[in-house]
Amino acid sequence: MADSAAQDATEQLLDLKLAFLAGEPPACVLALARKDLVDLQLIWNSGYLANLQVDRHQNSTYTTTILKRIISEAELSSDAVSDELYEEFSQRMLSKAKDSLLNRMDHIYKEISFLSSTHDNTSSRLISVVARLSCSSxxxxxxxxxxxxxxxxxxxxxxxxxxxxxxxxxxxxxxxxxxxxxxxxxxxxxxxxxxxxxxxxxxxxxxxxxxxxxxxxxxxxxxxxxxxxxxxxxxxxxxxxxxxxxxxxxxxxxxxxxxxxxxxxxxxxxxxxxxxxxxxxxxxxxxxxxxxxxxxxxxxxxxxxxxxxxxxxxxxxxxxxxxxxxxxxxxxxxxxxxxxxxxxxxxxxxxxxxxxxxxxx
Ligand SMILES: C[S@@+](CC[C@H](N)C(=O)[O-])C[C@H]1O[C@@H](n2cnc3c(N)ncnc32)[C@H](O)[C@@H]1O
Structure with a gap:
């Protein structure tokens, strides 16, 4: 029972990670977290998502938008927003202007991971192929x-x-x-x-x-x-x-x-x-x-x-x-x-x- 709950939690985190790397619209990333009852504030503060980006500068607008949505959603639901989130958001806004001079802000790197199921007890889902793509916004x-x-x-x-x-x-x-x-x-x-x-x-x-x-x-x-x-x-x-x-x-x-x-x-x-x-x-x-x-x-x-x-x-x-x-x-x-x-x-x-x-x- 405990094992299966742990496996579910691992799969939910994997889904969230893959959605983030695939550049899913911020509203969809948040909806996925809501559906799986994942606490995005907690996940964000752990650095789990933001540290995943291969090219952090290229995708900084996307990452900042997700962070902004997490803060707004928490504020709207009267959850306490941690100081770290506000701090990170203001840092990101400050570096945004610099990034936009150095990088193509109109493009985002997406990593599309195709998941396949296995009947193996240890892991129910495997990633078969990962495609890295630069796409226009x-x-x-x-x-x-x-x-x-x-x-x-x-x-x-x-x-x-x-x-x-x-x-x-x-x-x-x-x-x-x-x-x-x-x-x-x-x-x-x-x-x-x-x-x-x-x-x-x-x-x-x-x-x-x-x-x-x-x-x-x-x-x-x-x-x-x-x-x-x-x-x-x-x-x-x-x-x-x-x-x-x-x-x-x-x-x-x-x-x-x-x-x-x-x-x-x-x-x-x-x-x-x-x-x-x-x-x-x-x-x-x-x-x-x-x-x-x-x-x-x-x-x-x-x-x-x-x-x-x-x-x-x-x-x-x-x-x-x-x-x-x-x-x-x-x-x-x-x-x-x-x-x-x-x-x-x-x-x-x-x-x-x-x-x-x-x-x-
Ligand atoms: C809607 S996009 C689809 C792109 C891709 N197949 C996909 O599904 O993500 C249509 C593609 O067809 C190409 N295309 C449209 N008209 C074309 C034409 N007359 N000759 C050659 N390519 C054309 C466009 O440049 C574009 O890459």
Whole structure:
């Protein structure tokens, strides 16, 4: 009985820590603590949270906002606020101006930790993969590509839930943004990971993120990278500009995309790129394992995760896809991924749809 209570308390602290490192909105971090009846004042004074930040300067605005919320909540509930908290808050406010001159205050480092369950008695939850990402606090920066969107969390959970679909496969992502999906593809052993985006500032941020995770192909001096067989390529690819011959260099088995169906102007170009990438005859020498006369070329498959914010835009995609002989099946329920991010209260997985798309012959 006592052991299980201690384990619960450890898990609650772990959730709080992971939510903080993932840069969850301050209101969600506080809600998590409230839900688990964790005394945040006590935890804060112990230094448990603030000492966790890898880059304390980069994330100082975030950390200060959390501290401010803890103080306000305690004041509102007429709890006594300790002098240490007030003292720390005023120190943080004083150093804020200095930090803002030295650092990009509009970016925050997030550590997204995917938790998996085990049946082991000693530890019920293990962290399978941790992705370190620099993300913009401004959702529109880099044509929306410098923020982390729920569809990429969902697609990442899908990859980690069904690793066999992706292991040993050449995977190609469209509109990769901060690059989270690439980190998960690398983790499950994809033979090649190619991330692309049509926005140059997003691409620069994505490459930085791959470096942070020791996965950038341009990072030639990295010892870890030299020893690792899987490296992540980050390439510029605009759906409007790319031609069939540009794509001939790629022969993906799997095409992926998260939150890329949102602009009706881009939809026809996106559908055209998907059609080109999914054409089986682009891939030479890739067969379904049969030989001789029975030899057929296996077509590539696309997995697209999307939040339907505007039904008209989504219908426009569905129609353009059908016209281009793209066959889309909604597999959100039939292949529902595991919940590897239980501590992320801001992530509403119920809004995300997952499509499996193939090209009809
Ligand atoms: C909403 S963000 C999603 C980013 C990431 N996949 C995620 O879910 O976190 C859309 C991404 O698609 C890219 N994008 C939008 N239109 C594009 C186009 N026409 N060509 C190439 N990339 C495009 C944007 O630059 C951005 O990175």
């Amino acid at each position: 401004n959702m529109l920066e880099g044509d929306t590509g410098c923020s982390l969107w729920p569809s990429s969390l969902f697609l990442s959970e899908f990859i980690l839930s069904y690793p066999k679909i992706f292991s040993t496969k050449c995977c190609f992502e469209l509109g990769s943004g901060v690059g989270l999906v690439g980190i998960c593809l690398n983790y499950v052993g994809a033979s090649k990971v190619i991330l692309t985006d049509g926005d140059t500032s997003t691409l620069t941020n994505m490459k930085e993120n791959m470096k942070l995770n020791n996965l950038c192909i341009e990072q030639e001096d990295s010892k870890v990278l030299k020893e690792s067989k899987n490296k992540v390529e980050c390439n510029y690819l605009s759906w409007e500009e790319v031609s069939e011959s540009d794509l001939s260099a790629y022969q993906p088995d799997i095409v992926l995309g998260a939150d890329i169906i949102y602009d009706p102007v881009c939809v026809p170009h996106l559908v055209q790129v998907l059609s080109m990438l999914l054409r089986p005859d682009r891939r030479q020498g890739k067969t379904n394992g049969k030989s001789g006369d029975e030899c057929e070329t296996e077509g590539p498959v696309a997995y697209i995760a999307t939040v339907v914010r505007n039904a008209e835009t989504f219908n426009c995609f569905a129609k353009a896809a059908a016209d281009a002989k793209l066959y889309a099946v909604n597999i959100t329920s039939s292949a529902a991924p595991s919940n590897f991010l239980p501590y992320m209260l801001s992530y509403d997985r119920s809004n995300v749809q997952l499509l499996k798309i193939t090209l009809l012959s």
